[in-house]
Amino acid sequence: MMKGIVISILVVLAMAHLMVQQGEAIVNCGQVDSNLAPCVSYLSKRGSLDPACCAGVQNIKNLAQTTDDKQAACECCKAAANRFPNVDEVTASTLPGKCGIAMNIPISKTTNCQG
Template sequence: MASSAVTKLALVVALCMAVSVAHAITCGQVTSNLGACIGYVKNGGAVPPACCNGIRTVNGLARTTADRQTTCNCLKSLAGSIKGVNPNNAATLPAKCGVNVPFKISISTNCATVK
């Protein structure tokens, strides 16, 4: 009986790990949620409401350290792939949307140190 209980416990732990891995944030989610921000980070002006909604969504999805590090790396990659990004606009965007992001939005941020 004890062996059966241990087996069941191991199965539950494995399922929980699989579920948490399945919910990890992806660069695709980051990119699709922040697409409305591209015009602002390039040109400034008014921040589109859809951009702020996307920032809130991404911030809510990035619950773990690994998720936040993935998000950070995705943002750096995205910024590097878009011509004309104004680094100051990108850095101030979360605050303009009233979202507290736990790392500086910058291509110089070391994402490995993000907690």
């Protein structure tokens, strides 16, 4: 009986460890892309700032809590900005502020996300 309890505890601990791997970001580019999608026309200077865009920026900030998550979100923002050649760098870099959100994840084509 005691041996079964010990094995059960070890299995639960192993599963918990696998679920919380250190150094692995939980933010993925699909999440970042879907949250930034309402921002594309604004960032390309073809439309006004949509409230859905600011909601997306807030969602990205909420998703990216750890350093690894922030770096992953930054890389995804950089990749997204590079997929749209019409994205204005100044507009992109000031987007969080325009939404009233303090966020240290830059939206830029050229940022160094590791630093």
